[in-house]
Amino acid sequence: MFPVLYAVFMSRALPPFPSPQEPFDVPELLEVGPAPExxxxxxxxxxxxxxxxxxxxxLIAEHGVAAVTMExxxxxxxxxxxxxxxxxxxxxxxxxxxxxxxxxxxxxDFLAGPPPLGPGAPPLDRLRAFGVAVLYRYAExxxxxxxxxxxxxxxxxxxxxxxxxxxxxxxxxQIVPDADCELLAQTLLASLDPAVIHHQTRRCGMPMERLxxxxxxxxxxxxxxxxxxxxxxxxxxxPSR
Amino acid sequence: MFPVLYAVFMSRALPPFPSPQEPFDVPELLEVGPAPExxxxxxxxxxxxxxxxxxxxxLIAEHGVAAVTMExxxxxxxxxxxxxxxxxxxxxxxxxxxxxxxxxxxxxDFLAGPPPLGPGAPPLDRLRAFGVAVLYRYAExxxxxxxxxxxxxxxxxxxxxxxxxxxxxxxxxQIVPDADCELLAQTLLASLDPAVIHHQTRRCGMPMERLxxxxxxxxxxxxxxxxxxxxxxxxxxxPSR
DNA sequence: CTTCAAACGGACCGCGGTCCAGTTTTGTTC
DNA sequence: GAACAAAACTGGACCGCGGTCCGTTTGAAG
Numbered sequence: 001m002f003p004v005l006y007a008v009f010m011s012r013a014l015p016p017f018p019s020p021q022e023p024f025d026v027p028e029l030l031e032v033g034p035a036p037e038x039x040x041x042x043x044x045x046x047x048x049x050x051x052x053x054x055x056x057x058x059l060i061a062e063h064g065v066a067a068v069t070m071e072x073x074x075x076x077x078x079x080x081x082x083x084x085x086x087x088x089x090x091x092x093x094x095x096x097x098x099x100x101x102x103x104x105x106x107x108x109d110f111l112a113g114p115p116p117l118g119p120g121a122p123p124l125d126r127l128r129a130f131g132v133a134v135l136y137r138y139a140e141x142x143x144x145x146x147x148x149x150x151x152x153x154x155x156x157x158x159x160x161x162x163x164x165x166x167x168x169x170x171x172x173x174q175i176v177p178d179a180d181c182e183l184l185a186q187t188l189l190a191s192l193d194p195a196v197i198h199h200q201t202r203r204c205g206m207p208m209e210r211l212x213x214x215x216x217x218x219x220x221x222x223x224x225x226x227x228x229x230x231x232x233x234x235x236x237x238x239p240s241r
Numbered sequence: 242m243f244p245v246l247y248a249v250f251m252s253r254a255l256p257p258f259p260s261p262q263e264p265f266d267v268p269e270l271l272e273v274g275p276a277p278e279x280x281x282x283x284x285x286x287x288x289x290x291x292x293x294x295x296x297x298x299x300l301i302a303e304h305g306v307a308a309v310t311m312e313x314x315x316x317x318x319x320x321x322x323x324x325x326x327x328x329x330x331x332x333x334x335x336x337x338x339x340x341x342x343x344x345x346x347x348x349x350d351f352l353a354g355p356p357p358l359g360p361g362a363p364p365l366d367r368l369r370a371f372g373v374a375v376l377y378r379y380a381e382x383x384x385x386x387x388x389x390x391x392x393x394x395x396x397x398x399x400x401x402x403x404x405x406x407x408x409x410x411x412x413x414x415q416i417v418p419d420a421d422c423e424l425l426a427q428t429l430l431a432s433l434d435p436a437v438i439h440h441q442t443r444r445c446g447m448p449m450e451r452l453x454x455x456x457x458x459x460x461x462x463x464x465x466x467x468x469x470x471x472x473x474x475x476x477x478x479x480p481s482r
Numbered sequence: 483c484t485t486c487a488a489a490c491g492g493a494c495c496g497c498g499g500t501c502c503a504g505t506t507t508t509g510t511t512c
Numbered sequence: 513g514a515a516c517a518a519a520a521c522t523g524g525a526c527c528g529c530g531g532t533c534c535g536t537t538t539g540a541a542g
Contacts (some may be wrong), residue, residue: 310528310529323532326531331528
């Protein structure tokens, strides 16, 4: 079951994440609107957009990301090449549009999902769960993410990534209020970068569990608390030292 | 004085860094050979290689990295296009060759330079100095580094980056011997990635001093020790509350 | 001088991206 | 509901660049 069907109806960009001026854990105004683009398109444009996304997803499923050529997608969707560019800007835009759905899913999870990822758990637990969630989500879509990362600096300004960063900043403010949380958030997020994950898993052969443990350990060090008891079970922290 | 002159005679790749099976601080066998390539080339090939690098450097100095087109470089060096590709493999290879010199400089500094960057200082001090050195070196060559980063995953396997990672691993083994130092090294190095630096300085307008302070703080947290001097002397009033 | 691996150079290809003339949709007015 | 004008969309020709290929040239060893 590949992401053809549900990716089709997703829009290209997430809505701008409201920057939280509150360092408190107010239920983080969930701004995961449904599909902000899509709607205000002309009928034919919307149809073509859907066909293009579907075609792209099909190409990926059948021949890998490398086969996603703008011309190929256009042809597969029976649409002119210019249309693809008009709709998505460039290849990266198209690929990011394909990622949009899972971006939203993740965002919904940590904004309004069940604890420990969602609100309700202590910030430290949320941070742990957050990193792990990001880790696995990126691992799942690694090829697409790497392919979408032509200009490495562009990813960091993408709304979805900004949302991650903002969320992490909010959590950090509650955990280590005296630190430079914005900077620290970016730093920690960098260690979860798709390129890093790729290098560690594929190149160095590290299993995902090791990366996960590494994240847990890193969070503990940054927070200045001992790591939670066992490696795997996300229990409330028990000061054992 | 741009890097035209001395970059010209540098080779493309650093020699493979010997992986240290010693967790101790043996004087880290300095393997910064002079110019391993270059020598065994045919006379005309070596001459053309030099001319190409010089031409590329000139183009960058005059018109920015974007002007470094393989055709343009070939033309400026009065050489066929095929020659450029034969010599450097691809555009990224050419750009990395231009970075080779400063790669070696940095490597020499932390392998055999004066403390606290070089051997002789306590590992924790070395680690601090190391991060700061990397930070400023990357900042200095940001454009080139970003341009050379077409495939984001390729950078991480580059010998120069591997050398940084290895060195950091060695230091970490001495500082936090019970941690997963390989993983931690990569994690920490990721926070110094050119793309991250670019985003923080250019996009978010953070001054370099702030990044530097962030690194110092991060190291302290990871090492589990309080930061060296005062927490941070020139702190901008940025508790954005 | 002979010989040949190595290096050369430019024609060639595919793809990302631009452009614009022509077409379709939408909303408005009668 | 028909006519119409503006706005939006379409598609394919076109361009530049990265990268490949292959026939030709050249340096150096015997």
